[in-house]
Amino acid sequence: MVTFRVFRFSPEKDKKPRYVDYNIEDTCGLTVLDALKLIKTDMDPSLSFRHSCRSAICGSCAVSVNGKNMLACNTQVDALGKSRIVIEPLPGYPVINDLVVDFAPFFGQYRSIRPYLVSESQPPEKERIQSVEARKRYDAPAQCIMCAACTTSCPIVWTDDKYLGPAALTKVWRFVADSRDEITDERLAMVNNEYGVWRCHTMFRCAEACPKEIDTTEAIENLRREVLKRAFSRRR
């Protein structure tokens, strides 16, 4: 038997958050998301959480499980090897209801970094040619699912709401690394400050949390390297 201690907070009826224990006898083959769905169907229909694809691609269901951020859908309960599992909302953002948090700050940072390919030059009639090697350069960051597990793992994000955080910075790297993007200078200038790449303390908590195994810390390192490279080449 596994006890799921779940964070509950409904602003309409709760003055402060509470934790409720739910027991599930047989967890064989169950993911954390399956467990949450079982609790909702069989024990308490008022439990609220986000989920959709249940295959680790939509990015809806990131939660904190025993203090670590992960997707509920691709985490096997038995693999956690615990008889008590604490499920909480992602830390650092306002709670809307139970495990549902307000992602406005997260998407706000994302929107601030011009998160789209910019190419003002006339494109060819067909596709742009891009070598296999050039394509590989942004392969990892392009697989980000924007689940926020990384950004909400970062202690700096918790204390400084101006810091862009790993997800937004990884997105910047995705475009800097793409040979088709034409505003590299602007992008590097955007992150070359105390709220950008220099705010990262290289704690690796973001990379550890990423359910897609994207090395977000390395993405930030890569950006730093590009910033420095430009600075030195200008000096020469």
Added chain:
Amino acid sequence: MRKHDVVIVGGGLAGLRAAIETSREVDTAIISKIHPLRSHTGAAQGGIAAALGNETPDSMEEHAFDTVKGADYLCDQDAMEILINEAPKNIYELEHMGVAFSRTPEGKIAQRAFGGHSKPRACYAADWTGHTLLHTLYEQSLRQKMTFYDEWFALSVALVNGTCAGVTALDMKTGRIEAFSAKSVIFTTGGYGRAFKITSNAAANTGDGLGMFLHAGLPLEDMEFVQFHPTGLYQHGILVTEGARGEGGYLLNDKGERFMENYAPEKMELAPRDVISRAMQTEVNEGRGIGGSDFLHIDLRHLGKEKILEKLPQIHTLALDFVGVDAITDPVPIQPTAHYSMGGLPTTIDGNVISDAKNTPVDGLFAAGECACVSVHGANRLGTNSLLDAVVYGKQAGIAARDHAKGTQFVNFPDEHLREVESDVASLLAADGKESAPKLLTNLQNAMTQLCGIYRVKEDLELCIERVKDLLERFQNIGAADKGRIFNTELIDTIQTRNILEFSEVMAVGALAREESRGAHYRTDFPKRDDKDWLKHTMAWMEDGKIRLDYKPVTITKWEPQERKY
């Protein structure tokens, strides 16, 4: 009351593509019950079709013929020709927007083989093509001025004397219901695979647009055509891309035989999905499932570690995470999974919704993507043609909706419509019956899978309709445990379940009426295609709680029906 020239319901690929078109010239809003980046487009894996000829010479004629044949001749060929002819231009446009296509050694967009296609024409990004399309389109939409209503759940479409006046939607964060007045409304609400127990579809794919149309007195088209994808992860239904077979994967039965030899000797594992899913069901029925069970294997081992990790990284991880199998060293257990909805909201080739079998358009109402039925996929869609459909017809519908909005005035949104919707939701919230939506849904999914699945027969379908009616009856006795307004997911589940129950009856009624076998619709009691009586589209209305059927001719331009062999 909110007011926008164009309101788009659904933020997946079709909705975003439409919005990019409309927002250049008119005030545009997207209403989406989940954040657009959570849309199920992102789960599409294998590719998007276009006859680019980057790997081997290819032509639009071949792509068109493959599609018509795949559709078992039920698609409207004028609509299908637009899809195929517009494909290359649209793919290049997507590449220019920043889609992360994999590349050939010359740096062109890489293409792979796919089921039912005679040439490698699936443009892909490893096995996360849908993900890069969705994210790129959302990113580009942020460059343009439009309003996003994220986590607003659309509840109804309002018609005034046959003209669309707008929609109503519930703000999930506050529980408030608002009217959206619009000159043009585009429905891009996605598919309806959640009517089945084993499905590749996301929890969000509850066909809400279909429910809203039925309540507005509008018809649904060809709802009996549901595609079962051959390779869903066993017991989960999670998609294992057809690209896995495109890259050379084998399907094996208990004896280790590549059983497709007996069903489609020429195309083997790359026959269309309806053919393979039936073959798999037959293997299981005849006791050749693995260990006598109800699953088979997809074997990728011979592709080698490097190719699996480079071309199919997501499949490798999904198999590890969900069935505990390493595809590099072991075959992966799979079973057919409800995947794609060929039927849906009937439209013209401009994406304009029609209200009858005579193609009478509904002023100001449009639809595109999986929720729509243009029909380009007929009785069975080919893999990689759906992303293409969402892009090409998302754009078509966007252009038509934009032009319509530019040439018309707002219709007054009827207050009584909003009040009706509000009182409906209030009564669901106040309900204290014994039934719960998840239990009704599970019952429905079991009935649809057992009685209206890959193989269908009269007696089963009649029983299915009875069961669905019974569940609709039981829904009247629904209860709400959560009376709150703020992010009440129980309420959303309840409304979604009602939508599924209603259009599921349409599916079963259409399937019972269609006494032939065509594409994904297979009747064991009518195993032959019957062009004389059934080369026509089903149209279905809900009238006083009953389903009424009518039929619409299929448009044929160049390709006369022939025998379909693979």
